[in-house]
Amino acid sequence: MQAVVAxxxxxxxAGRSFRAAVGRGGRRSDKREGDGATPLGPLALREVLYRPDRLAAPAAAAPVRALSPDDGWCDDPAHPDYNRMVRLPIAASHEALWRADHVYDVIGVLGWNDAPIRPGLGSAIFLHVARPDYAPTEGCVALSLADLLTILAGGLTGIMVLG
Structure with a gap:
């Protein structure tokens, strides 16, 4: 079942509206690395990652995998692992997925620029936990932890981001 961000x-x-945050650059069809925009279009839910020290494995329609402290995501367009999960340390620009805050306690990896990967067209587009004030993201879609767990358990298979 697909969610819609309009x-x-x-x-x-599933007929319910949930408070959400999107990228600081808005919703855009011409997504580029570092622009802070949430890409328009269908974004399939590829897998769900979670912090096993903070919560149990969430129910989800996609494969679920526990994070570890050395997990990261490469956001360096010049690196061969661009827009892929990597093991830290890595010399290339990256995001650490094991964070002190709770934003990445649950991560839905969304299918953006991954089939095929095109350098510079955006990386690390996730469905994750919103900050308490629902501040804009760097291009992801964010919900409260409770809402995120609810939609994952409800059979979420992807998100359609509309302009």
Whole structure:
């Protein structure tokens, strides 16, 4: 089942509306690395990652995998592992997935620029936990932890981001 993001502040799933945050660059069809935009179009849920020291494995329609402290995501367009999960340390620019805050306690890896990967067209587009004030993301879609767990358990298979 697919969710829909048709505004910068809400996601609709199974007939319910959930408060959400999107990228600081808005929703854009011409997504580029570092622009802070959430890409328009269908984003399949590829897998779900979670912090096993903070919560149990969430129920989800996609494969679920526990994170470890050395997990990261490469966001360096010049590196061969661009837009892929990597083991830290790595010399290339990357995001650490094991964070002190709770934003990545659950991560839905969304299918953006991954089939095939094109350098510079955006990386690390996730469905993750929102900050308490629902501040804009770097291009992801964010929900409260409770809402994220609810839609994952409800059979989420992807998100359609509309302009």
């Amino acid at each position: 505004s910068d502040h809400a996601l609709t799933f």
